[in-house]
Amino acid sequence: MKFAPGVWWYAVPPLLLAFPAFVVSPTLGGLFVLAAAGTLFFFRDPERTPPFTGIVSPADGKVSEIRTEGDQLRVCVFMNVHDVHVVRAPDDGVVERVEHESGGYRPAFSKESDRNEKVHVGFEESEVTLIAGAFARRITPYVEAGDELERAERLGHIAFGSRVDVLLPPGIGYPDLRVERGEKVTAGETKIAGDASANGEWEWAENEELAD
Incomplete structure (x- = not known):
């Protein structure tokens, strides 16, 4: 999957925070992982096939x-x-x-x-x-x-x-x-x-x- 430029500025911080957060609370760590996954989903950039005209x-x-x-x-x-x-x-x-x-x-x-x-x-x-x-x-x-x-x-x-x-x-x-x-x-x-x-x-x- 291709992503829009700048995605890692938003996705990497919650991923890095997820590891220490898991030590404190598995639930908190899971929330950071979900935040990173949601960011990747938001920045997805799929290919598109345009019509020939219009x-x-x-x-x-x-x-x-x-x-x-x-x-x-x-x-x-x-x-x-x-x-x-x-x-x-x-x-x-x-x-x-x-x-x-x-x-x-x-x-x-x-x-x-x-x-x-x-x-x-x-x-x-x-x-x-x-x-x-x-x-x-x-x-x-x-x-x-x-x-x-x-x-x-x-x-x-x-x-x-x-x-x-x-x-x-x-x-x-x-x-x-x-x-x-x-x-x-x-x-x-x-x-x-x-x-x-x-x-x-x-x-x-x-x-x-x-x-x-």
């Missing part, structure tokens, strides 16, 4: 909100504690900017989380935003401006974090969406928007078998 979800979790911002749609994905927290590129593209935005650490399922700490990864027409949650204290982007990414390629990780937004390119409307609020999605695999037509405009694929 825009994919940048994160594992549940679609918590879909809203309009100007001429673009924003799809918000809430990650639960048991979800993989490695964030992936929604489509092929070149990273134009990586920006950190300071903020709070409110629960990611609340509307106040829009003011939480964030890292924005901007592409030419879209943007992925990694948002800290109530227990998140570290957002780690893997990319920098100028990097060329393929669909579903890893672009960052949120340590104990909880929400990822994708601002879709202009021209994608509600009829082009492949997901709805409350739906479970898988990073790099679940298609959240339809395929581009030959003239560059986004439209719902006429042949679903070819699109998938």
Whole structure:
């Protein structure tokens, strides 16, 4: 099993503490072992197989909100504690900017989380935003401006974090969406928007078998 970078900073301390803790109390030692195992589980980074076309979800979790911002749609994905927290590129593209935005650490399922700490990864027409949650204290982007990414390629990780937004390119409307609020999605695999037509405009694929 592959793990996200930085996992050992969190997993090794409880493992080291487990040995002296077992001397004091087997129960206490077991709790430290469970904490280390839980950390490894949280930082797991499985391989994903993306579809050939369309825009994919940048994160594992549940679609918590879909809203309009100007001429673009924003799809918000809430990650639960048991979800993989490695964030992936929604489509092929070149990273134009990586920006950190300071903020709070409110629960990611609340509307106040829009003011939480964030890292924005901007592409030419879209943007992925990694948002800290109530227990998140570290957002780690893997990319920098100028990097060329393929669909579903890893672009960052949120340590104990909880929400990822994708601002879709202009021209994608509600009829082009492949997901709805409350739906479970898988990073790099679940298609959240339809395929581009030959003239560059986004439209719902006429042949679903070819699109998938």
